[in-house]
Each structure stands twice: as structure tokens, then as C-alpha cells.
Amino acid sequence: MNATAIRTLVLGACMMLACATAQAGRSCEQKHPTVNGVQRSLALAQETAARLDQTGAQVVAIARVGQDLSPYHLHYSHMGFAYRDGKTWRVVHKLNQCGAARADLYRQGLGEFFMDDPFDYEAGFVVLTPEVQARLLPALRDNTRVARLNTTAYNMVAYPWSVMYQQSNQWALETLAMTQEPAATTRERAQAWLKLHGYEPTTLKISAFKRLGARMTAANIAFDDHPNAKRFTDRIETVTVDSVFAWLTNSGLGGAVQAVR
Numbered sequence: 391m392n393a394t395a396i397r398t399l400v401l402g403a404c405m406m407l408a409c410a411t412a413q414a415g416r417s418c419e420q421k422h423p424t425v426n427g428v429q430r431s432l433a434l435a436q437e438t439a440a441r442l443d444q445t446g447a448q449v450v451a452i453a454r455v456g457q458d459l460s461p462y463h464l465h466y467s468h469m470g471f472a473y474r475d476g477k478t479w480r481v482v483h484k485l486n487q488c489g490a491a492r493a494d495l496y497r498q499g500l501g502e503f504f505m506d507d508p509f510d511y512e513a514g515f516v517v518l519t520p521e522v523q524a525r526l527l528p529a530l531r532d533n534t535r536v537a538r539l540n541t542t543a544y545n546m547v548a549y550p551w552s553v554m555y556q557q558s559n560q561w562a563l564e565t566l567a568m569t570q571e572p573a574a575t576t577r578e579r580a581q582a583w584l585k586l587h588g589y590e591p592t593t594l595k596i597s598a599f600k601r602l603g604a605r606m607t608a609a610n611i612a613f614d615d616h617p618n619a620k621r622f623t624d625r626i627e628t629v630t631v632d633s634v635f636a637w638l639t640n641s642g643l644g645g646a647v648q649a650v651r
Contacts, residue, residue: 423505423507428505430511431501432505434504434513434650435501435505437651438452449518449530450515450518451471451515451562451638451644452472452514453466453515454503454508454512454513454514455508455509455512456468456506456508462594464630464632466631468559470482471526471562473527478499479500482495482497483558484540484562489610492542492544493542495536513651514635514649515648516645516648526570538575541555541556543555544610546608546628547613547626547628548615549616549617549627551585553577553578563589564581564584587641588637588641589637592627593627595624596626597624
């Protein structure tokens with residue numbers, strides 16, 4: 391798709407998105423998309439597809455910059471898996487609707503994935519090893535298998551070693567574990583596999599004051615699944631894209647992180 395073709399899609403996309411529901415941790419405030427924003431999202435999708443084609447991969451871990459996480463020294467905010475469907479790339483990921491306390495799985499094109507009011511127009515991806523791809527791809531194509539470990543109770547800062555809640559990046563990580571280990575048929579077993587293979591979550595420093603304010607004002611944030619010993623010392627562990635990408639690279643399950651702007 392060239393630049394002219396992208397422009398022809400912009401107005402229609404704007405009209406479609408104007409009535410769309412906020413997703414992935416955003417507030418429910420209705421924001422009308424701009425022509426420039428939609429055009430940049432579509433351009434990013436086009437460039438990302440071209441880069442993915444060049445890798446020869448069938449499956450990659452993919453992420454976007456949906457929020458500014460720089461105060462926590464993090465870059466990417468939300469991840470899923472992009473897989474090849476014929477000549478098209480599709481993304482399977484988990485989205486939190488309107489800041490609510492639940493989330494569901496979605497299968498979207500790259501254009502939709504990047505059109506969710508991003509903080510920055512950048513994509514990041516990690517090409518998984520051929521062995522990991524071969525085990526993961528059949529599950530991504532199967533609606534039943536891909537939802538096997540999905541927990542609808544959502545918490546943006548869910549504790550990685552609990553099954554009380556599940557956030558978007560956590561679902562992706564646990565689903566990957568499920569496909570790599572036949573015995574990982576439950577979330578508990580998937581988490582055990584991740585521990586065994588050296589995954590380490592990100593530790594955020596969040597004060598009691600901030601925790602209280604977040605819990606009182608946001609339905610999609612909770613801290614009651616975190617161990618008291620860590621929570622009361624302001625250490626909140628959670629699954630972040632940056633930690634998953636680093637683990638994939640360091641463990642040999644994937645290559646280096648590649649950025650697309």
C-alpha cells in the first residue's frame with residue numbers, strides 16, 4: 391500500500407473509530423481521532439508488515455507504545471503475537487475495555503493494533519526461534535486453544551505469580567509457556583515453567599499513596615494479589631513488555647528487539 395492508498399483510507403477509518411470504545415487501559419473519554427493520527431497509524435502498520443515480511447518469520451512477539459512509561463524506565467506498554475495468515479499479518483492480544491475490571495482476547499490486523507490512540511508511533515518486535523514459532527502458531531490460529539489460559543479478571547499491575555487477575559502482557563507470556571510445555575495446561579503450571587526458564591518480572595516502585603489513589607479511582611488496578619512483604623515496601627512486580635523482550639532474547643527463545651517507526 392503506497393502513501394496515496396493510505397490517504398484514501400483515512401477518512402473512513404476516522405469515521406469508524408470515532409464511535410469506537412476505548413481499549414487497553416485507556417479511559418472511556420471519547421476522543422475523536424485525527425486524520426494525521428490515523429494516517430500515521432496506517433503508515434506504521436504498513437512499514438511493520440514490510441519489516442516482518444523481510445524476516446521470513448511466521449510468528450513474532452509484537453508491541454506498541456500505547457502509554458508513556460518513561461517514569462518507570464520502560465518503553466513498550468502492550469504486547470501480543472503477530473502471525474502470518476497467508477499474505478496478511480494478524481495480531482492476537484488481550485485488551486482491557488474502558489478501564490474496566492475485565493479484558494478479552496482480540497484478533498486484529500496490524501492497522502487496528504496500532505490505531506488505539508498510541509503515545510508514540512513505534513512498533514517493537516522479537517522474532518521467535520523456529521521451534522518456538524512452530525509450537526505457538528497452531529494455538530494462535532485456534533480460538534479455543536489461544537483462550538485456554540485467559541482470565542477475564544483484569545489488573546493492570548497483576549502479580550506475575552498469582553492467578554487472581556491477569557493483565558495483557560501476562561496472558562501473552564503464559565500462553566507462550568503453555569505452547570512450549572505440554573504439561574503447562576493451567577496458569578499455575580505455565581508460571582512454574584516461566585520461573586524454571588528464568589523469566590524475571592519488572593519491579594516498580596509505587597508508594598502507598600499512589601497505590602491508594604490508583605485503587606480508589608481505577609477499576610482496572612488492584613494490589614491485593616501482591617504479597618504483603620513486597621507491597622508494603624513499595625515493590626510491585628508485574629509483567630512488562632520490556633521484561634518479556636529481554637527474557638526472550640537472553641533465554642535464546644527469540645532474537646534481538648527490532649524497532650519500527
